[in-house]
Amino acid sequence: DSGVTQTPKHLITATGQRVTLRCSPRSGDLSVYWYQQSLDQGLQFLIQYYNGEERAKGNILERFSAQQFPDLHSELNLSSLELGDSALYFCASSVGHPYTGELFFGEGSRLTVL
């Protein structure tokens, strides 16, 4: 158990809808990272927050947004969903910033868009 909690584990929705994925980092970790894992594209870095502030941005679509709250949990909002958004979405956490050590991953949220 990494200590990183993601909910929901599975989510099925229709095109055009909006969903929110939630992540609670390990106790004491201030950074949260979001990744998307599609079947044939490996892990794509989306965005990173540290102590409530956005610190790094990757290949995140404009339809997607994220935030980190004062209690350090983070939410990834996906809107106007398309079939291609079906993927595993992972959250990872780390203690500091800048940070170069190991990441601790949650078990992921599997999103299926029909």
Add this chain to the structure above:
Amino acid sequence: SQQGEEDPQALSIQEGENATMNCSYKTSINNLQWYRQNSGRGLVHLILIRSNEREKHSGRLRVTLDTSKKSSSLLITASRAADTASYFCATVLNTGNQFYFGTGTSLTVIP
């Protein structure tokens, strides 16, 4: 893209054999890390090698890093069926915070 690329994409070996997978990357790095992912699960950190290190061992794992060739290899010795998983390399830039993962090597160890 700054992502690493693993090679081969898939590897199937008999239990007891060694498994070698490679990772190539494009930019200067602070360190390179290897992670393991069991099917549909989260990634688990295996080992980290810094840019000034050439080789590192952890149990049955041996990692090498050649910064001149921008490549790394992960060797799993005396493989077990339980080693069946996908293995990813992640490159970490000197600025920190950004971890770039490759597409992974899917390892199957046949009992």
